[in-house]
Amino acid sequence: MFFSPSVRITLCFIGIAVLCLFAADLAITTVNPWKDLAALFLGVVTPDFLSLEGIGIALLRTLAFAFTGVALGSVSGFLLALAFRWRIVRMFSAFIRAIHELFWALIFLQFFGFHPLTGVLAIAIPYAGIFAKVYSEILDEVDPTPERVLPVGSQTLSAFLYARIPDALPQLVTYTSYRLECGLRSSAVLGFVGLPTLGYYLESSFAQGFYSEVGALLLLFYLLIATMRLWARPKLIPAYLVAAPFFLGDGLPIVWGNVVRFFTQDIVPSPIRNNEGWSGLLSWLSDLALNEALPGIWNTLVLTQIALVLTGIVTLIAFPLISQHFGGPTRRTVGHVLLVVARSTPEYVLAYILLQLWGPSMLPAVVALALHNGGIIGYLIGRRSSQIELRPDAPRGVNRYTYELVPRLYSPFLAFLFYRWEIIMRETAILGILGIYTLGFYVDSAIQNIQFDRAMILILITALLNIVIDMISRRVRAGLKLKVSQTCEDY
Structure with a gap:
């Protein structure tokens, strides 16, 4: 057959x-x-919103980590996409996106601690690799006709800005919007490693058997995702990006000596350290x-x-x-x-x-x-x-x-x-x-x-x-x- x-x-x-x-x-x-x-299931259908303390701050920080991390990732990914034809760039992008956000968070926690930079970089780095791959695909699929009709001698940058970007912009915006939704999910999950996002409160409520609180947290998160088209309008995005860093919260000062020790001693295989x-x-x-x-x-x-x-x-x-x-x-x-x-x-x-x-x-x-x-x-x-x-x-x-x-x-x-x-x-x-x-x-x-x-x-x-x-x-x-x-x- x-x-x-x-x-x-x-x-x-x-x-x-x-x-x-x-x-x-x-x-x-x-x-x-x-x-x-x-x-x-009973907790989900009987959510208890009133017993959630600090949930407003958790929502704001979930949004702040998502916006800041996705913004840094999209800018970095766009720059990488411009050089994506080089093998070294493709390999680098594949490597950083292959490591999950939580793995990045676990790495940064070892020397940054519960500093906002841990959550931001944990989202931004793998997302940069993802953006680089997808942005390059979008730019490669752009109709080449507008570039061909430009005046002879037009500079490469001008041709890129006026002939390729306008055609690719709708798809770039659409995909970036989708990535923002993914960023919200990633930001919420970072709470499971101790960062003050929704995941932190979800784990705490579930561990204590407070299922009505769990239901309230899940419903709030679904509402946040479902209403993105209402509150994440293009005209409001610049204001969100400016405000987001101010809602990341504070952390203990970064001890740069810990950073140096991590890369020069902690991750060196022990047999090499011990000769x-x-x-x-x-x-x-x-x-x-x-x-x-x-x-x-x-x-x-x-x-x-x-x-x-x-x-x-x-x-x-x-x-x-x-x-x-x-x-x-x-x-x-x-x-x-x-x-x-x-x-x-x-x-x-x-x-x-x-x-x-x-x-x-x-x-x-x-x-x-x-x-x-x-x-x-x-x-x-x-x-x-x-x-x-x-x-x-x-x-x-x-x-x-x-x-x-x-x-x-x-x-x-x-x-x-x-x-x-x-x-x-x-x-x-x-x-x-x-x-x-x-x-x-x-x-x-x-x-x-x-x-x-x-x-x-x-x-x-x-x-x-x-x-x-x-x-x-x-x-x-x-x-x-x-x-x-x-x-x-x-x-």
């Missing part, structure tokens, strides 16, 4: 995910998970590889592949919820609400909640990754499905879904899915901080034991693993001729 390349690669990834299921720990270990889940020679270094690296790096890599890959396939399944189930080809306005409105909740809830927050309800295993992480990423891709595919015009005699119900829409949407569906593969890998690694045995678990353990040299090696391995996945993803997309450049506008 002949299968198209898209079907063959789909079956291949499904087969890998099924094999990974046998190596995954997907157990529910809590005594009464459904009772806890019901208590959480143990090559044999000591090889023994140290062997121990790190066998007991931490290889188990972390294995679990990260297993969890990623299961989450990737489950994301695809969630997407195919979710996109009809908002497609105009299924149901009426009421159903689509409910569908929009569900997908907004799914895509607005950071994977880290959702995984944290599910871990408290189900216990420590890979299951909460898999479900969290699939719901969040499936919500994002399902929303995008649902929008695309609504743009498809069907014949008046087109079949309805299951046949419409199976024979009319899915075949037409399958290429962009795979493009989005493989585009998110690298992102799912980044999130999988960082979820180890919650106690799942991915690379993040061993990074966090090393930092807790003040073994910064081991932590930095593991973070570098995480970055390299993400770069490899990104390379494989690009080759798969190129082999299937999947267009992902258009995702810049959709995202």
Whole structure:
């Protein structure tokens, strides 16, 4: 039987995910998970806004970190995008975006402490790498015709400003707006490492069993995301950017001696610091590889592949919820609400909640990754499905879904899915901080034991693993001729 390349690669990834299921720990270990889940649901529908002290400041700081970090990241990313044709710039951008914001925060915490600079740089640095990649794609897709009609002898800068930027500006603005939404999620998650954003209060309330407070915090965050079009208007952005640094809060003064010591001593492998020679270094690296790096890599890959396939399944189930080809306005409105909740809830927050309800295993992480990423891709595919015009005699119900829409949407569906593969890998690694045995678990353990040299090696391995996945993803997309450049506008 002949299968198209898209079907063959789909079956291949499904087969890998099924094999990974046998190596995954997907157990529910809590005594009464459904009772806890019901208590959480009751808290969400009965939110207690009045008992939240300091929540106004937390909201302002969540916004301040997001605006400041995204602004620095976008400016830096734009400058990198101008030189993106150079291999060294592409490699540098790939490296800094491959390290998750929480890993950057854990690094800066070691020498900056709980200073606002920790949160700002934790967002700005990886976002600069992301902006560089996407901005360069947008600029490369600009119609070259306006540059050709410029007067002979026009300077390169003038041609860039007057012929390329105006055409690319709408997509640049659209993608930057999307990144601001991502920045809000990243800013909220930084609270889980101690910075005074929404995540800090969410973790505190959940740990104490105050589910009504948890519900209030989640609803406030969803409201913040859902109303972005109202309060994040282009004319107001400059005022927000000017005001944001003043709401970052204060921290202890930075001791620059700690910064110097971190880079000159703390992250230097201990055998080198202790003059143990090559044999000591090889023994140290062997121990790190066998007991931490290889188990972390294995679990990260297993969890990623299961989450990737489950994301695809969630997407195919979710996109009809908002497609105009299924149901009426009421159903689509409910569908929009569900997908907004799914895509607005950071994977880290959702995984944290599910871990408290189900216990420590890979299951909460898999479900969290699939719901969040499936919500994002399902929303995008649902929008695309609504743009498809069907014949008046087109079949309805299951046949419409199976024979009319899915075949037409399958290429962009795979493009989005493989585009998110690298992102799912980044999130999988960082979820180890919650106690799942991915690379993040061993990074966090090393930092807790003040073994910064081991932590930095593991973070570098995480970055390299993400770069490899990104390379494989690009080759798969190129082999299937999947267009992902258009995702810049959709995202």
